[in-house]
Amino acid sequence: MTSSSSGELAETSSGWALADRIVQACVEHQLLGEAVHPVALGRYRVERPLGAGGMGQLLLARDPDLDRRVALKLIHPAQSRSPEARQRIVAEARAMARLSDPNVAQVYEVGEVGGQLFVAIEYIEGHDLRAWLDEGPHPWREVLAKFRPAGSGLAAAHDKGITHRDFKPDNVMLQTNGRVRVVDFGLALGIKTPIGESMLPGESREQLGPGGLLQLTRTGAVVGTPAYMAPEQWAGSTVDARTDQFAFCVALFEALVGARPFSGKTAAALQRAQTEGTLTQWPTTVPRWIRQIVLRGLQIEPEQRWPNMRALLTALDPSRRRRRWTIAGVGLLAVVSASLGLAVPAQDRCADAGASVAEWWHEARAVEVTAALTQADPGWGPASAVALVGQLEAHAEAWSVAARGVCAAQQSSEPSDPVAAQGCLARSRQQWSETVAQALEADPALLVSAVARAELLTDPLGCLDTKMPSVPDSPDALRYIATIERSLGAMSVRAGADGYLSAMQQGRAAAQAVIPVAGQDPALLARAEWTIGRLELADGQPRVAELHFRRGLRAARSSDDAPLAAAITVELVYAIATDRERFAEAQDLADEAAGMLAALGDPPLLGSRLDSHRASAIAHSVQGEHAQAVTLHERALRATRDTLGAAHPQTIAVLGNLGAALNYAGRAEEAELRLREALTVALQSWGADHPRTATLLGTLGLSRMRQGDLEQATIDLRKSLEIRERSLGSAHAHVNDARYNLASALRRQQRHAEALTLLELGLTQVQTRAEARQGPWWVATGESSLAVGNLDRAREALGAALRVFERTGASPGDYARVRLGLARAWRDADPERARVLGEEARVDAVEAGSEKREAEADAFLAGE
Amino acid sequence: MQDEYELLEAWRAGDKRAGSQLIAARSREITWFFRNKVFDVDMVPDLVGQTFLRTVTARDRFAGETSFRRFIYAIAQNVLREYLRSVDKRAREELDFLEVCLSDLQPRTMSSLQSEKVQVQALIEALRQVPIGDQVVLEMKYFEGMSAREVGDALGIPEGTVRGRLARGLTRLREQVREQLEVAGSRGTEVTAEDVEQWATELRRLRGPS
Incomplete structure (x- = not known):
């Protein structure tokens, strides 16, 4: 039948026939132990298939001339149909063959038999990195020890202009002798560009659909590759060395964290996670400096990643990092003369670039900081010192990495702006030094928020993109801002009513003075508005605070200050949370804030504040999901206590919030336990006359009221009101809250006349300030008026309540x-x-x- | 085909030569059974190997009253079913060969068979767009050149049923070939049964005899 087949067809015909014979040889090898009818491809004799390899076929073969085993990669016919495609594959394989690197599987040659293109590659025995990762979590140093050589293999290929395009743990082989080899390189152009190449003509990406994308790259039952694909690969745009860098960082993240940075079951979900920057949490067991380095490689825009693999690897080099020593359980930096190693001279020069950090951060400095905090407050100082010294150390390390990265980028002739980068490093260092200088003042009012403030230090690694925000340099403005900070701190440390009020007054005075001085400098304005907003919040003025926060947010954004913008957004959530009509808005804002925090690496204190504020919004909402609020407060408590210790004012405050939420959730007994715990510490830290102690006492009263102990509740609530009235003045919003609570306890005891005195006074205040939460006041006033027989007032008040409800929802x-x-x-x-x-x-x-x-x-x- | 069973018995008894002869006799046919039904070309040797391995292990459960060809096709179909289930979650629950097409399971995977001839390639891809049960009989006809009766014998189904499937499959196939050609940009008109027959003949010529 085929005897008359034309010569034109013979080539293709033998292509199929060859494939059939290879299958037969493989089956023979599998079932009979040897290929009875061996197939030759060029001089190579096929032995058996070697696992799945994308859209090509990988065979184990023997080279009889050199008596060695080789891996033969058969190029899928669909990828080599056009002469152009064949030329491209051959050219790329030849380029690979010219590359000899200890960390790359050697490509021997590219050949063609009967129309079938194949590439002969060094056969590597061992297991792949995926198998090693599956063995369980490995310490980060071991992970780096595997990944750095793999990265070096990538870099060597990049030097020759070759891109891998499908880097993943499955494509890294760990040889039995310990060597790390990257396999399945490059040839990708012909074999592995699933998106562009295999699309049928006339089909757009949209038509292809996300499910289709995944399936294209599917080999057997394993869907692996999309997880490592960079956004530009999804988009089908130009793929280069930075695409490999992205894949490398996905794999490295996965190896360090035990989960991929972006999670998504479908391609669409993956892409969404990538573009929204939704990252898997980073564990505390892996240093944060590594996180910063890896995250840079995971940037959506290739331009924002590391300039090249070598810069990334230099940053990742742990042997160039300082050796650690410890004091009081805290790792600190010490200078170690750069050990002579395998690095090339250019990297040696860069190792020194980061060394100057030792001049300003060293053992003695750490001891001073610890001493200052302990002196400021023996109760919460030591725990804060541990946290602060840890932050300062991480910052110094990051600075040193950034300095080396800037140096490496300049050495590698990447387009860079050395002046800008150096200026950025200098500003970062200045910002850091100011933090240390403030700490050394040992002023408890400033130090109480030192750890929280250090979370706002800008990441020095931003200097690699010269993204460091400008540092405000008006000494006057900075002094005013420091005064407000000090006032805010004083309100949470100093004992007694006088201290609280005078601190507030000092803060207000500074707040008025700072804005004109700040002028047009957005960096200054952002800080000023942020501090003023918090002052207003502390004074029970959420509407006013919101205005300041909004202005501050704009300024922070225009000065590229991401941490400050995030911090302001977190506070803004609280300012809005008190208004039940704006619950949805508060939630949206909280989600936005969460995204901003994730981008900063989830600083614990800001994160716990966000949790607390979210919970406040829930508690104020129409359908309060109080159980959810409790969960959020519990999480906030863990984070705060882990960071600042049990004695810190912030921890006490969060504990009090948790108590209040437990009350609302109907768990009054647990609430009482929490609140007693908080009160014990509060009495030591703040004293009995402090308004914050009074707040806790009030919440305790509420929980006793819920448990039916009305007598004790009334005593607690009355005391709480008296302390607050004394320390905050009669008109303060928090005083009014205390009035309402006391009135509630009285009403339950049918002491309506007493309750009405408090309620009518409170209503006047609430109306004066046009507060959002008027409904409960009107209800209580109306019901108590009804009880004492004042029907006119009852009708008036309950009618007003109904109008409020109709407006705001109830x-x-x-x-x-x-x-x-x-x-x-x-x-x-x-x-x-x-x-x-x-x-x-x-x-x-x-x-x-x-x-x-x-x-x-x-x-x-x-x-x- | 008593002699193939004899080879199998000999192979089971440890005679590698007999095994090799049996593989040589049937591997091409079984290879072509799988070639256009996988999503990954690497799977073909594995599936063919599994099929032969099971002829050895399943021999006892098969009394030998049927032809070896029917025996090995029955196993090949089971291997295919298991493969498709392992590849696709949806197929795991329920995989009705008369309802589901390969293209339903993985719409954008191309065949591992590639031809320079546009019409032949269109035919190959179109075969993946008909229900798998129809694809099986159509490919036996077009790839192997088997008659309806031979197909019926090999699959153990009545010849009338085969004819029914061939007719139903052809209608769908012609439409799919037309679409494939349209996508390839070369033809937009009706595809006749004669066209399909002609391109199938060409495909068999390219393939060479079993």
């Missing part, structure tokens, strides 16, 4: 309560109106699922 239970109250207040004056209200209340009660209220409404309608 739960059906709230509606039922108010309508029932109104019905009672109208019963004698307007029975028909009362009946309608009663029926409405009944509907509300049914909707709310409250049998108690439903029964009350029924009783009312039945004539009580």
